[in-house]
Amino acid sequence: MAGDLLNLTPPLVRRPEDLLLAGQSLSATLSPLDNSLAVFVTNASSSQPARRPPDEEQPIYFPGIDAVPSSERRLFITDTLVIFAAFQNLIKTSRTQDPEWIQSEQNLTVIRKLAIDYVNFIKECWIHASQPAPRPDGPLQFSGDHYRSLYTCFSLFVVLYLPEPGYEEAPVGEELMEWLNIHFIEPSTEEGDHLSSLKSPWEDETFWPYLTRATLRGLSKASVFFFKMLSGHPSEDLQHLAETTASIISSQPRLQNFAAERDFAYASRRWKDKVKGLRVEMDQVPEGDRDDDFDNWWDRLSDIVGILEGRGDIVQRVCEDLGADWKEVCAAWGVFVDPRLRRQDLPDVVDRVLDDMPSDPTNGEDMVHTALFAGKPVDALLHASRLDRWLSAHLADIMEPLSLITDDPRDEISSRDQYILAYAEYLHSDPALWRITVDYMYSCGDVGKERGDEVLIRVPLRLNDKSSASNGGDEGKIRAGNVVGVLKDVNQTCFDYRREAARRTVCRIAAQTLVREKDYGLAVSYCSSAEDWQGLGRVVDRVLDEYIISPAGFAQYASDIAPSLQNLNIHHPSAQGVFVHRLMFAVRYSNFQQLRVKQDLQNAASDLVAMFRDDVAPKSWWGIMLYDAVDLLQYRPSLLFSASGAAELLGKLEEIFVRSSQGSGSDYLDILTRTIPGGGHKAALDRLKTVRLALARYFARSAVLSV
Template identity: 20%
Template sequence: MEELDGEPTVTLIPGVNSKKKQMCFDWGPGEMLVCETSFNKKEKSETEPGCPFIYIIRKDIDVYSQILRKLFNESHGIFVGLQRIEEELTGKSRKAQLVRVSKNYRSVIRACMEEMHQVAIGAKDPACGRQFSSQVSILSAMELIWNLCEILFIEVAPAGPLLLHLLDWVRLHVCEVDSLLADVLGSENPSKHESFWKLVTILVLQGRLDEARQMLSKEADASPSSAGMCRILGDLMRTMPVLSPGNTQTLTELELKWQHWHEECERHLQDSTFAASPHLESLCKIMLGDEAALLEQKELLNNWYHFLVTRLLYSHPTVKPIDLHLYAQSSLDLFLGGESSPEPLDNILLAAFEFDIHQVIKECSIALSNWWFVAHLTDLLDHCKLLQSHNLYFGSNMREFLLLEYASGLFAHHSLWQLGVDYFDYCPELGRVSLELHIERIPLSTEQKALKVLRICEQRQMTEQVRSICKILAMKAVRNNRLGSALSWSIRAKDAAFATLVSDRFLRDYCERGSFSDLDLIDNLGPAMMLSDRLTFLGKYREFHRFYGEKRLTDAASLLLSLMTSQIAPRSFWVILLIDALPLLEEKEVVFSAEQTYELMRCLEDFASRRPVWREPGVQQLQEDVENTKLEMLRLALARNLGRAIIKEGSLEGS
């Protein structure tokens, strides 16, 4: 894409003196923070900036419009549908399908425009009303441009049908005539209505000759003196050669018929057939394509492209697409007459008539306030194979660049970001990288939103992003003391360190309360408990309690001994494990074998030898005394159990 021809638009921030103060900027994906610094550009620095505020500048405010959000939502479905049927688009059906998609886009624009128009009418605040009206004008211009691009680039209408399409284009975007027609026909005497001749002239300018002829018949009925002239002009309107969609005549035949008809119109004008009626004479001149007569109706034509189509209708009905730009430029020059400069819309339409697609996209990108229009139009034209040769300097093509920009704007909104995901998906070169960068910046304000983001990442195998989101949610859960949720998220993130941290919190809570919370989660850890040693210990220790509760004492004893000898238990928990052995040692039936009892004794002595020595008296000394008492009880229990186990095992061997 070429560089911009002019300087970018300057946006003034209220209260900020950028001429005097140095500015501080911080760019984000959808917003920018701006503030004054305490540094002057020339003078000495001040201790404080003159404007103490930090401003948030959004590059795409249209995503916050309730009505435009409907445009974004509806067009998203059309866009995704187009990408999915790409493989099915072949042969003749391809063009018809693409035209249908284009019409769907236009219907969404028009529906949005009509809703915006109703809101503008009902607005109580004049400023809001003006803002909505301005938006209606922009949407109307968007549909106008899109419709023309559809005719020239997608339908690719040849000479003959081209003019019919252009006539429909003008009629669609000049709607005032229908209300005027209803007003005139609704009066008691239509031919005497003050806007009668204005209406007939507009109908002729739009090529609606059948309706114009019907209006002339009313004039003939009301005014016998002009009945003959009305009949002659009506016959000229009726016999004007037009290439209708179902007509099989060739362009050569049409041109010959049209030439004869044109000569007949000229003869009537030279014979002063309509001299007695200036209105009818003016209409005859218009039908002859007389430029002076057409320019006299500038007020009724409204714009130069209406003038262009009327001029072609009555002067060059078989115009070829390749010649359009010549007539377009001359029509613009004639219509403006050097009195004013072309508007941005004029430049866009001229570029379209020149079949310069890239200039159309460039001008639209500059003129419009968001990327919706250029992104979707470019994507559609790309499916028409019209942009294949145009790559940008930085690795992507024009279609992908514009889709990436549009999707980035959607990610600035709290809910529209979900639409942006699909646009990134259909950008094969840079889409995934962009999605990864943007999805990490989505604020996970609720767990429901976090689950949506997580599901999107998992569907696309975005492992790092899944891990990052799970870590964030795990941290939030820990801060809210929701240990079960925190453990679940840390397991999902496959974060061993965080799983260890949460497991420690579970064990600490057990020490304080004597019971576990979130038993369902811990009981169903399954293979996930292998994520970290501490998590394994937590799961197995809970399993020990379950065995004990179910009176599976032998299994409980084996598991408890395994936990002590495997070295996976935190040292602070050893004393609890040893004391947990006491009830098993005191059972009537021998639970621990002699060998297991020796292992328990070794663990006990190992723990006792590594115990810290309390340096200060007080509570810590009291805790040590309690612990010593328990250990002594454990030694006695172990000694008794050893004797019982040896006797039992000896008697079994003897038998």
């Protein structure tokens, strides 16, 4: 995908006008699971029927906005997350302890260390990706050259914007040259090996370019070595000048060898005086002695001496002749032209050099380098995002606390958060990376937290994966009562980031899934954890519905939810009573059914009356419960109900008949009606007449036995 363009292969439609003629158009919708799309053909207008046959097959494409990270890319993502998390922890801890935390030398040292950790890890990935094929983990998604680009950009950022504490005002030239020599090696080692094997290397056409490049790059050992080889040159003038030049190059002052910049500056001035002396000696060489049979050695040496003199025009011209770019000119400028060049002065040099040697606008890496050199971190982030969203996200994460990027207070989202969220959206292309995705999102203020919540509540819990359950996997353990696997991870993530609303939503989703699988006990526990009392009521209703299917099955399901009733009373004493009341009824009614199965009829009768007296039973279940009492009323030889208990049953029965005659039969008879095939309220009342008859006989037996 490039910009807003999706390339579908094969094309969904050949010509747009075909869709227009058919009265159709293209539509797309985002996937709730990741950042992929579903692209399909729909009618252009709901009021206008399509001209295509209704049974014609229309394909649906599922293109991804981003390519799913491959194995090597996923390793890169997961390992750099450790550094990102450490940086977030540092910022969080430091800001709570001291509002001026960024001014602390200790914190700046840690930030620099973490940035260097990024650099080192990118280097490892670059080396790994540069290994020759074949690769056991499959083809690379990103080439070794791509990781090399990340390596050069991040390391340059450290050099320019994260110097060692106390060295912010120190000259930067030598550090830039070191960075250049590490990442853009010139001259090559092979060239040096070739020239050193020659008896008269100056006869080779690459000799002087090699020696000039080595001097320009500050490679003093290589330069001195080849200058000493000129002791065998036929020109005595060159022999003498080469010996002097080698001595000057080997004695060039280096900032790292001085305790104070003032001493370095003094040594640099004295060293420049020696270079001036060398120039005087060169000018004394007669014009006719400045050539040998292969080249004008004097002009070649003059370029090198011009570099040592710090003449900017010569440095730039030599770089152009050698095929070098603007970066090499800027680095050499800080070493030879202005050895005291500071970071804040570097943009002026860059502007001057770029006028004659512009950067490559088609090369993302070069554009990032240009922006960093020019002191434009905002532009650097823009180019970095086009190179790799990982790079822009992690650079922005460090730039913000360093105040390298500033935002309008009226903006809803900061620049740093925009780049982090863009990277997180890329990660969202792989649903398996949801933990990492939300880690980045939750670091981005309210907007990021809301997006993270949306990701969390859509993580597939896989609770209905039968194969995993049968194999003893995480889903099987969840059904056994152990919160493990994805569900545990999601819950833990919610706790870690204090996303209580998201956690409750996830628990409600888990409860709904478990209800479909008839795991009512766990469903109730997740409803209570989410404090979803309406959901709890729906679960209980499903359990009660099991009675209509099989009273024996209902008893088992209800026993599974019994422990949840005690937990609710302990952990949620303020839970909404109407729903807990319904749960209490399901448990007690299940206990009543189990007593009947066990033939503990005396206790069963007592429980039945107690449920009425305690006002536990919903009115819609009175008819079922009264019909259950028929066998107990007809039991011989003893009476199972007391006179008051039987009277309680009679009172409930009469209320049903009276209220039904007044038009409220639905409140009392709907559940009983469902147990009668093809029956309505009249059939339900007819069935309850058997209860009335059983009560009449019971009262008659009671009167006879009492006499």
